[in-house]
Amino acid sequence: MKITCIGGAGTVTGSKTLIESNGIRILIDCGQFQGIKPLRELNWEPLPILPSTIDFVLLTHGHLDHCGWLPRLVDQGFKGKIYCTSPTAAIAKLILLDSAKIQEEEANKANEGQYSKHQIAEPLYTVAQAEQVFSHFRVIQTKTPIALDAEIEAVFSNAGHILGACSIELHLENQYLVFSGDIGRDNDVLLFPPTIPTRGDYLFLESTYGNRLHPDTDPKLELEMYINNTITKGGTVILPSFAVERAQSVMFLLWQLKQEGRIPSVPYVIDTPMGISMLDLFENNRKWHKLTQEQYVGMCKMFTMVSDYKETIEMIYNKQPKVVIAASGMITGGRVLSYLERYIGLPETTVIIIGYQAEGTRGRKLLEGAQDIKIRGKYYEVKANVVEIEGLSAHGDQKDLLHWLSALEKKPKKVFLVHGENQAADELRIKIQELYGYDCVVPMMGQTFDL
Incomplete structure (x- = not known):
């Protein structure tokens, strides 16, 4: 089994994690890069594999940095299924259409105002391309196993953060892989606390606020x-x-x-x-x-x-x-x-x-x-x-992220800290090792691991 951090490594955007196992390719999230120009330019680059060879996308939630590259994926040949909760499918549709509309408008304004560095400014994707994604969505129920293949099963669990957001447990090759998605707060104003995992051989934990504690203020x-x-x-x-x-x-x-x-x-x-x-x-x-x-x-x-x-x-x-x-x-x-x-x-x-x-x-x-x-x-x-x-903030802080690991019944083989800037991820790594003694790694963009 191979895991490649295509995006969401060393940065909080562009989340894409590829799993390759026995001829099956699964992409956890398919997000758009945001922020500094070198990251935004990655949105125009092709994936290291052909989108047509990806069998499934498992979507943790509907934010742009987790779903915003789906129109490019479909436009470049992806024909598989995108599994997610009902609220996530609805939110992703809204966000993709809004993103496409904004990009079309910005491209038009740049061309009219002639302030683009390109001869002709183009949107990353159009509204029509965003709409092509929708037929690929397959709505699932939380806590209900989904058979992706004869030997691969996925289970979605509430992660807080936004409506429909989930963590995902994958069972394959006799191993349990758990992908946190974005972890919400235990005391969120509107949402229920995240469900924390009790098992996992390999865990992929977001680290957005890995080096910060939310202030105890009102x-x-x-x-x-x-x-x-x-x-x-x-x-x-x-x-x-x-x-x-x-x-x-x-x-x-x-x-x-x-x-x-x-x-x-x-x-x-x-x-x-x-x-x-x-x-x-x-x-x-x-x-x-x-x-x-x-x-x-x-x-x-x-x-x-x-x-x-x-x-x-x-x-x-x-x-x-x-x-x-x-x-x-x-x-x-x-x-x-x-x-x-x-x-x-x-x-x-x-x-x-x-x-x-x-x-x-x-x-x-x-x-x-x-x-x-x-x-x-x-x-x-x-x-x-x-x-x-x-x-x-809708993101859990360092304390919330450490708590997310607190119910594991046995020591995981490795914890990968993703979806965070390097300093935040590294400080969280140190805290996890001090508190739990777990082996932690902060992946680099494009890095592949053999599990």
Whole structure:
């Protein structure tokens, strides 16, 4: 059996892990690279094997860094099945269509504005190519074995993080391989705690926050403080948010604050069509989250939901103080860019960063104190107040990741630390070895292991 870390090694994006066993090829996730240009350029490179030779894709969840390369995979010849939960299939469809639409729009704008370095800017994939993926989805039930082959079985288990997210256990060649996917938090606002594994010969554990502990602070209190301070100054609060699950978590916390009379009566806006579409998924997938019907209805009524871009323009030029949730979470694209073009240069603006910011993204640059940021070929001076609320991350921290390994009945042969930047993964490696004595390795991109 061979394992190759095609992506998601040394970085938190581009997750792709290839398993080759007895003539069968399985890809765990098929994500898009994000962040610094050398990583983004990898999206244009072919896989080290022909997509037509891959039999199955097992999808842990629907975030772009785990599913965003599927249109390229299918376009280049993949004809197999993509197994995932029902919410993951629905989310992946939304995200792929949104990603394709944004890429088409950005390519058109680059060509019209002539700010692309290429003679003709092209999208990584089109809406039509994204739609070609959908017929490959096969919905599975959690905790139910799926026979991929006569001697290969897969079981999906809840991982928290976002709706439908799962860890995956593979049983093949008399070995148990466990792929964590992205691990959610034990005390998430909306989601249930992850199911932790009890067995595994080889474990592939994400390490996004492998070197960090989430602060023991109250994110509601922080939201209350930043919103009140900003509105008092006559400013606008902008929350760049991942449209899937984080936007809904922030909506819920803001609704609670409003119910408790702790934040003012100003417009509360969610301007992300995909985030709005996600609300229907919350209503239709109640077993995956903690929201009651009453909470869901109340939360939705509080917000002005903006779908049409004309409404976005009107909201941007409305001088009234307001609180806006807009995608994307790492400020790599989406409507939040349009808000920042107008508001990032105003000192009364507050930008609240609420999720992991990958290396090279605008969000990371803002957190690191950038004096200006580049949006659509133009530079904008940063005068807004940029703050971070770490307690709203959808990723488990070092403590959560260590806890995920705590129920193993016997010592694994090896733990691979993936989906993390090198320093985070290496610090987690040291902690695991100190706490459990497990053999850990931090794979390099493209590295192959014989198991």
